[in-house]
Amino acid sequence: MTDDNGALRWGVLGTGGIAHSFMEGLRATPTARVTAVGSRTRERSQEFAAAWGIPRAHGSYTDLAADPEVDVVYVASPHPWHHPHALLCLNAGKHVLVEKPMAMNAFQVSEMTAAAADNGVFLMEAMWTRFLPAHRLARELIADGAIGELRQISAEFGVNAPYDPDHRLFNADLGGGALLDLGVYPLMLASWYLGELTLVGATRRLSPDHMVDTHTTMLVRGEQGATATLSCASLTALPDRAVLAGTEGRVELPLFWAATDLVLHREGREPETFHRPFRANGYEYEAEEVARCVAAGLSQSPDMPWDESLRLAVLTDRVRDMGGLVYSAPTVKAVPL
Incomplete structure (x- = not known):
């Protein structure tokens, strides 16, 4: 086809x-x-x-x-x-x-x-x-032991959007909230590197109408004991940076969710900066992954498989449960098909 x-x-x-x-x-x-x-x-x-x-x-x-x-x-x-x-x-x-x-x-x-x-x-x-060239390089560096054993991740994604209860970011009927819209990025990063995550704790700040989160911070632990501190916000501009720290150095990714650059810090060496620009705006790489998988007869991508999407959904469910926020079907407006 x-x-x-x-x-x-x-x-x-x-x-x-x-x-x-x-x-x-x-x-x-x-x-x-x-x-x-x-x-x-x-x-x-x-x-x-x-x-x-x-x-x-x-x-x-x-x-x-x-x-x-x-x-x-x-x-x-x-x-x-x-x-x-x-x-x-x-x-x-x-x-x-x-x-x-x-x-x-x-x-x-x-x-x-x-x-x-x-x-x-x-x-x-x-x-x-996940498919951006800068992240591919970061994965290779860490897999090759450039920073030793990965021990800690910090990642945050926050925007200072004007509050509007009818806007998608703040309207519960539209699935609003910082967690679902922005928090999936730091959660994805932690899961990508640390495997199955255990949610240790989460705290949130709610919108003025108390319907959605406007700031959520999570602490998670990976399969091998490494930890991650992850934050998202819709009413606060955050640095939008990720740091992956190991026993012998760290990798920093400015604007990590749309990264084109990374900085490798290794003990006893000068920092090394790498630039991996997009061909267009970055969305081309996930489209190419779809084409590659379909041509190979695959039903799912090995780099973003179904069980990973399920793990992330389970995590966001648990974070929302901690804050008592539930998006039930009757509260979500129907859209014609």
Whole structure:
């Protein structure tokens, strides 16, 4: 299911800001061709299609999922609807790349991976940070023992957004909160390096209406005893830096979630700086991973497998449980398919 040149035929579900960002990266991916877009209204779909030169514009997500000219769908809707929209596409026989977080809770993630398995199609959470060249290099350096034994990780991601209870970041009906939107990045980083994580503790600050978190800090422990301190915030600008410290040095990643640079500090040596720029905006690398896996007949990526998405969802569930925040189905507004 590719075009005559071997390129995957992509459909884009959703027309918000993240969909535009993904399109910029996809445009730099030779193994991709965007054939269709779907939105809640034909007008929005047509506007997006005109902006990016996409030949087919659907006025519903159901029509996009049924489009025979689409091989893989990028689900870019707000995260409360990742679950129904991904299921719609998976059950239509489409491969799916779904924005992070994969779903609102671990149960939904389990249903999505089961649907992918039942339909024999590929599914991946769009954790684009894992596929960036700077992070690939950091992994190689640490695996080669450049900093000795990894003992401690610190990572934080925070923005100082204006408070608006109707905005996606602060609206519980839209799955708001710093944890789900931003906290998945430091959690992902810790899980990537430390394996199965145990949540030792978490603390949070709530929004003025007490409906979502605006600042959450977590302490976790990895399989071998290494620890990580992780923070996210929606009303406070944080340094957005990650530090991976070992027995013989450390790796620092400025703007770690979108890293193009890293600094290696080793005992007795001058710091070494490495620059790994994007070809476009960084989203191209996860798209290439989808193409590689589909071409190889894989149902999941070895670098972002289903069990990793489930582990992250379980962790965010536990952090939210500590604060008594529950996103139940009746509180999430329905969106037409």
